[in-house]
Amino acid sequence: MDDFLAARSQMALSLGFHIIFSCIGMVMPFFMAVAHYKWLRGGDETYRNLTKAWSKGVAIFFAVGAVSGTVLSFELGLLWPKFMEHAGPIFGMPFSLEGTAFFIEAIALGFFLYGWGRFHPWFHWFTGVVVGVSGLASGILVVAANAWMNSPSGFDYVNGQYLNVDPVRAMFNDAWLSQALHMTLAAFAATGFAVAGVHALMVLKRRNIHFHFRAFQIAAVFGTVAAVLQPLSGDFSAKDVARRQPAKLAAMEAHFHTEKSAALVLGGLPNEKEQRVDYAIKIPGALSFLAHGNFEQEVTGLDRIPVADRPPVTVPHLAFQLMVGLGMFMMGLALLYFWALWRRPHWLRADWLLKLFVAAIPAGFIAVEAGWTVTEVGRQPWILYGIMRTRDAVTPMPGIAYSFYLFTAVYLSLSLVVIFLLYRQIKMVPELYDRPALVGAA
Amino acid sequence: MQYVVIIYLCLAIWLYLLLGGADFGAGIMELFTRSKNRSAARQTMSHAIGPIWEANHMWLIIAVVILFVGFPRIYGVMSVSLHIPLVVMLLGIIARGTAFVFRHYDAVKDRMQMLYNRIFALSSAVTPFFLGVIAASVLAGYVNPAATDFLTAYVWSWLHWFAVAVGAFTVALCGFLASVYSIGETHNEADKRYFIRKTRTMTIITFLAGALVFVAAGFEGIPLGPWIFGNWVGSSAVGLATLSLGGLFYAVSRGHTVLPRLLAGFQVTMILLAIGYRHFPDFVVLRHGSNLSLLRDQAPAATMQALGWALLLGSIFILPALYYLYYSFQHEAEEVAEGTTIAAVRK
Numbered sequence: 001m002d003d004f005l006a007a008r009s010q011m012a013l014s015l016g017f018h019i020i021f022s023c024i025g026m027v028m029p030f031f032m033a034v035a036h037y038k039w040l041r042g043g044d045e046t047y048r049n050l051t052k053a054w055s056k057g058v059a060i061f062f063a064v065g066a067v068s069g070t071v072l073s074f075e076l077g078l079l080w081p082k083f084m085e086h087a088g089p090i091f092g093m094p095f096s097l098e099g100t101a102f103f104i105e106a107i108a109l110g111f112f113l114y115g116w117g118r119f120h121p122w123f124h125w126f127t128g129v130v131v132g133v134s135g136l137a138s139g140i141l142v143v144a145a146n147a148w149m150n151s152p153s154g155f156d157y158v159n160g161q162y163l164n165v166d167p168v169r170a171m172f173n174d175a176w177l178s179q180a181l182h183m184t185l186a187a188f189a190a191t192g193f194a195v196a197g198v199h200a201l202m203v204l205k206r207r208n209i210h211f212h213f214r215a216f217q218i219a220a221v222f223g224t225v226a227a228v229l230q231p232l233s234g235d236f237s238a239k240d241v242a243r244r245q246p247a248k249l250a251a252m253e254a255h256f257h258t259e260k261s262a263a264l265v266l267g268g269l270p271n272e273k274e275q276r277v278d279y280a281i282k283i284p285g286a287l288s289f290l291a292h293g294n295f296e297q298e299v300t301g302l303d304r305i306p307v308a309d310r311p312p313v314t315v316p317h318l319a320f321q322l323m324v325g326l327g328m329f330m331m332g333l334a335l336l337y338f339w340a341l342w343r344r345p346h347w348l349r350a351d352w353l354l355k356l357f358v359a360a361i362p363a364g365f366i367a368v369e370a371g372w373t374v375t376e377v378g379r380q381p382w383i384l385y386g387i388m389r390t391r392d393a394v395t396p397m398p399g400i401a402y403s404f405y406l407f408t409a410v411y412l413s414l415s416l417v418v419i420f421l422l423y424r425q426i427k428m429v430p431e432l433y434d435r436p437a438l439v440g441a442a
Numbered sequence: 443m444q445y446v447v448i449i450y451l452c453l454a455i456w457l458y459l460l461l462g463g464a465d466f467g468a469g470i471m472e473l474f475t476r477s478k479n480r481s482a483a484r485q486t487m488s489h490a491i492g493p494i495w496e497a498n499h500m501w502l503i504i505a506v507v508i509l510f511v512g513f514p515r516i517y518g519v520m521s522v523s524l525h526i527p528l529v530v531m532l533l534g535i536i537a538r539g540t541a542f543v544f545r546h547y548d549a550v551k552d553r554m555q556m557l558y559n560r561i562f563a564l565s566s567a568v569t570p571f572f573l574g575v576i577a578a579s580v581l582a583g584y585v586n587p588a589a590t591d592f593l594t595a596y597v598w599s600w601l602h603w604f605a606v607a608v609g610a611f612t613v614a615l616c617g618f619l620a621s622v623y624s625i626g627e628t629h630n631e632a633d634k635r636y637f638i639r640k641t642r643t644m645t646i647i648t649f650l651a652g653a654l655v656f657v658a659a660g661f662e663g664i665p666l667g668p669w670i671f672g673n674w675v676g677s678s679a680v681g682l683a684t685l686s687l688g689g690l691f692y693a694v695s696r697g698h699t700v701l702p703r704l705l706a707g708f709q710v711t712m713i714l715l716a717i718g719y720r721h722f723p724d725f726v727v728l729r730h731g732s733n734l735s736l737l738r739d740q741a742p743a744a745t746m747q748a749l750g751w752a753l754l755l756g757s758i759f760i761l762p763a764l765y766y767l768y769y770s771f772q773h774e775a776e777e778v779a780e781g782t783t784i785a786a787v788r789k
Contacts, residue, residue: 099507163741
């Protein structure tokens, strides 16, 4: 494996690993806060048990998210030192604010996890909300930093020099809003569906139905609302990408030739050599409409992009199709769920609906990974769009392949242990939370 | 504003060494505790660091962010030349952080606990050792960004006796901090006496490791003596640290819990000051050419301005919250401790 590819793979692996834990770490606190609120208001002990059970999950995910995030803050330099030397001062603003948000999250989590029975109940509840809000803030800030790589601003690039640096303008670059919105909704949808699905599975297995059904309801509401809103934000993002990064749009849509009333390519296998897409369904004019809001307008194809600046097509295109497909599936399930809530309450306890939610457990997270693949691979060959090439940013140190193998092994075993721990947590629900007499005494 | 940023960088490094150091020390003590005492030690430590351990490690992230935003060239050179020890340190951080949480949150307490404990204790020693190696390499003058062959550029930059000695010294220092800290966290006389003994041993080990650092520096031709004793700040810092050791032993034997912590913190602060004073504003000493300086190798002024404000703004939120976190759980621990002692006396 050559060092450049190894460095890219290691970065992709580290980000792909971290994103799952940070999504869960920033969304679960809100589920927890709702359950906690219901316990404090209504006094139903199931909700207290649920809050405690979820808080253990949050603790595990937060810790793994925190260490993998620490690793990333070093890896930026370990793998891309030349990028960081120039970029650090420009896009550092969101990172320095993120440091604060993350710090507050850690403090609030300390209060929350160890605060049972020590503080005023509503202060304790409030610390849980702070965990969620600051987690969300750090997520948005990190996405703003990534958005700057897609839409560099806040400096003048003159003869290879980065002049007139303005870190605040760099933070509020053109891409930050669409990316932050899309990622926030994605985190809620992915986590909501995954958590709802796990509890739906337990209900189907007829284990502690009371407990798991309440858990399912809270997670499902968050997940479904986000899943319905997500296509709107997706449309906003697509129009934004069409305007700022025509090469990325062309790659993800496998749009090789510039044309008016461009067709939307559904599925298919891009043939990059021959510049065509095999086995695809084409909807005439639809791409023009989605990218620019009317059926006639010209959409820039890859033929307008200099060969040296073209991103790969196959990976972003397939990843994009996967993301959109899963998004549609989740939106459909969400609409079905709303219909059931509104008109068909007996569906809510029907096995087939629960089974659909079980099927959707991984959907959101696969979509998140696919979406980031589109963003990152679609930006290639640039690390800083239009300014610095990824190849020019990589560390001069040879042997990165070994480091990649090492981190692969570490992240793989960590994933296995986390799954093992969650399995044990869920398996222990009856013993830990299902003895009302004992729970009352504790 | 540049001085605000520099002060925060020093603050983050200082607090990470003190708080994160005590935290590492908890695991190090587990590693060097005989098995019959191990579970008592483990419980004390787990109780002591549970609520605050995540927060203690945030200081490292703050320091790294300050480096890459405010001093990108320093961050860049360190990332390239010290790639290998940085990776080992990161693996230590991953292993330690996850093992700590896993052992706490594994719903079933079975033989897996032994594995978590083993990983936690080992990585608690490996991580600060490599932090020490990195700190030593920054000062030793073997970092050579112009080198072209692999060994000179990526291995000899950090693999030398001085770095090994400083690594060992850092591990000892963490153990020392943790043992002093634990005295106040115990709930009965036997445990308390145990940690007092531990503190004495750790002090001696730290002192010896410190002496070893000087020997290694001499061996490598690093003028550590003149650096520290060549100016009045360095010599008086070391002098005060040594003198306060007497105070520490006295306070410990009189059963104080807060005073020894302050004195131990003071000693670590003096060690940092003695090293840092001579070097400021230099941060990385290079093999050839001019050193990387905190005053010269800065980000553009607009960035330093923004970073300074971000840090000041952040502290308004962080410091009171952090203080209240320590206060709440410290207060709690003391109440429990007093409660048990009184109960024991009544029996």
